[in-house]
Amino acid sequence: MIQKNLFMIDNLVIVESPAKAKTIEKLLGKEYHVASSMGHIRDLSKKDFGIDLNNNYAPEYIIPNDKKKIVANLKKLAKEAKIVWLASDEDREGEAIAWHLGEVLKLSPAITRRIVFSEITKTAIQESIINYRSIDQNLVNAQQARRILDRLVGFELSPVLWRKVKPSLSAGRVQSVAVRLIVEREREIINFSPKSSFRVTGIFKPDDAEKGKIHKFVAEVNKRFKDKNEALIFLERCSTGEFNVSDIVKKPSKKSSSPPFTTSTLQQEASRKLGFSVSQTMTVAQRLYEAGHITYMRTDSVNLSQLALNVAKKVILEEFGEKYSNRKNYITKSKGAQEAHEAIRPAYIENKTIHGTNAEKRLYELIWKRTVASQMSDAQFEKTTVTIDVSTAEEKFIAQGEVLKFDGFLKLYIESSDDESNEDEIKGFLPPLKPKQFLIRETIAAIQRFTTAPPRYTEASLVKKLEELGIGRPSTYAPTISTIQNRGYVIKEDHEGKERKLLILTLKNKSITESEQVEIYNREKSKLFPDNIGMIVNDFLIEYFKEIMDYNFTATVEKEFDDIASGKMEWTKMIDRFYKPFHKKVENTLKVSDYSKGERELGPDPDSGKQVIVRMGRYGPIVQIGIAGDKLAEKPRYASLLKGQNLETITLEEALALFKLPRSLGDYEDKELVVGIGRFGPYVRHNNKFYSLKKGVDDPYKIDQNRAIELINEKIEQEKNRIIRTFSDEPDLFILNGHWGPYISYKKNNYRIPKKTNPEEMTKEDCMKLITSLPNVKKTKK
C-alpha cells in the first residue's frame, strides 16, 4: 500500500542533535519525522553588541551563516507538518532553542507543542508526548538574560584589555576566573616554603615467628620529629628499648562505588587513567555517541534510566552473581546542574566491548566499567590497628593492616585520585599478633620529609574545580580550556623537577648510621602554568573588576536567573541593575588606569648604578637597564627573557646574565663570530648564518672560538650532503635531501619527488614538469 501522503508529514519533531534524531525516529515510528536543529539556530548580532542599550536591552538576533541551510530545511519541513513537536533539551538553553525555533519558523501556537524528556527510551518519549505543554517564556527570559550578560561582560571588558594591555586579548565571566585559579595556585607555589621533619618507621617481627613464614611488618611512630636532633634522641632510646604490643583494634570498614560519569568526571578519569586531554576525551566520546555506543556525552546528570538500571543488574547477576548487585540511584550534587540528560553510559550495557579505534575502545571500556560498578555492592575491609609501646620512650609505633573481606565493585573498577602524594602508605600485611606480645626490632629509620606545595592544575582538575564553583557548562569545559591556552594566558607543559637531599638516620642492631637520599620534587607533567600575560591580565582585572573576578559571581547571577525563570524577576531589570554600574566602571577604568606592563624593579645595576626593571614589551617580556624618556640620559639597554623565565620570579642576577649575550668570540675568516640565544635556543652567528649549539653539550656563556668553528664546519658538511643537484642555467632550482627524502626546491617553494624517480638523474625539464603539475608541498613562511 502506498503511504497516505508523501508530501504531508503529520508530525515533525525537532531535537538538537542529529544522532539523537536518528534514535528517536526509530522509537517513534513512521508517523513522526524527526529533524535536528544542531544546537542554537540564532545568536546575538556582533554589531553594536547585538543589544539595543537605549531600548531596554532589546536583543538583535541573527541566523549565523553556518545555520542558514539548517533553518531553511526546517522551515520547509515545518510548513508541511500538521504538528511540530519542539523536543530540545529540558533546560534553560533548550527552552530558548525551542522558542527561537518557534519565532524563526513562524510556528503558530495552535500547531506547536513543547515536549521534554531526560532519557531516550520509548516510555519516556511517549509520556512526554502525552504531557506536552507550551513554551515557558520565563525560562526563555532567563536564558536571554544569561546570554546578554555574557555578551556585555565579554564585549566590554575585552576592548579595555586591548587598550590597556595588548590587542586581541579576551575576558569573560568564565575564562577570566579559570585563569585566576591558575594564577593564584602558581603564586601559592611560588610563596611556599617547604618545612622538613623526620618520619620514623620501624620493621618488627613477632618473637614467636615461625621460620620460613612472612612475619616482618612495618610500623610508624605516631608523631613527626621536628629536626635531626630530636630524631636522634628517639633512635638512641629505641636502641636500648623493648617493644611490645599494647593494643589491637579491629574495625570493619567499607568503600562505596562512585556514581556513573558526567562530562566533568569522565574528563577527569580519562585524564588520570588514559592520559587524554580534555578535548581529546570529548572528540572520542563524540564518535562513540554518533556510532550509537554511548548516551549523550555533555551532561551534568548522574541519573540512569530504569532501563539502564535493569540491564546493569542483569549483567552483574550474570557476570558476578547476586552478592555483587546493589541497585542504586545517585543524586547530583554539583552546583548549577540542569540535568537535561542521563549520565554518560553505554547505550547497550550488555556490550562489554565495541569495535573502533584503540582510543574509542579504551574510553568505552572505562565508561562501561564505571557504569556497571556504580550498580555494584560496597567493598568491605577489616582494618586492624596495632599499637606498639617502647619501654624507653613515650612515643608509640602504630601498624595498620587492611584485609579485603569482600571486593564488591572493586572487582571491576578503582577510581584514580588527583593527589599524587608519594607517601607510601603503611597498610596491608600484618602477621598474627597477640596483646602484650613482645616484638623483635629489626631496623628503625628516621627519614627526612618535606612538606609539599599544592599541586598545579591539570586540564581535568581545573574542570573539576570550575564545576565545583558552578562556573561553565558541560558543553564549554573543553572550549574554555582551549581558549585560555590560545590566548597565551596559560601554557600546558612539563617541568623537570629539582633535586634535594634527604637525611636518613638508621638504627640497626645497636648503632646509628647517617646517610643521604636524593629526592626529586616539583616535577610536573602536562600541568597548567600561567604565562606572564595571563598574570598581568589577571591582576589588571582583579584591580578594576573585582566583582566579575569573584569566584561567586556566577553563583550570584545564577540565583537571579532562577528568579527570572520562576517569574519573580523581570530579566531587563536584572540586566539593568548589573549593567549600569558595570559600564560606569568600564569607562572609569579606561580613564584612570595606566597601561599595564607587569613592571617590577629588581634593583640597581652594579656596573652603571642604573635601575634594572623587567616588564612586558611589545613582543614579550624584557629586562631593561635605565629609564627611557629622559633626553639627557643614555638610551636604556634591553634584553628579552628566555623561555621559562618569569617576570614575577626572575632575579637580578638572572636578568643581568641576559646582557652577557650576544657575545663576540673574535673574528674567523674576516667575519665576527657572535654567540647568542634566539627563538630556537643558543646559536653562533657567522657571516649572517646561524649555527645551533648542541643541547646539553655547549654553554653559550662559556663556548670558545675553537668549538664554534667546529660547529660551523659540522653544519657545512651537513649542507654538502643536502644538495643532490644544482643547475648552472637555473640558479633558483635545487634538488635537495630533506628530512622526508629528496625534494625539489624552486624559488622558495618545495615539491615532492615521486618515489619511482631517481633524483640524481632528473633533468631541468623533468623538474619543471613536476613543478607545474604538482601543487607545491608547502610554502615557506613569510
Place this chain on the structure above:
DNA sequence: CAGTGAGCGAGCTTCCGCTTGACTT
C-alpha cells in the same frame, strides 16, 4: 624543512552555550 629582535599607518581582535562537520597534514 626553515627559521634567530622592535615603535607612522587601516582595520581587526572579543563573550558563553547549544551543536556538528569542513578543512588541512
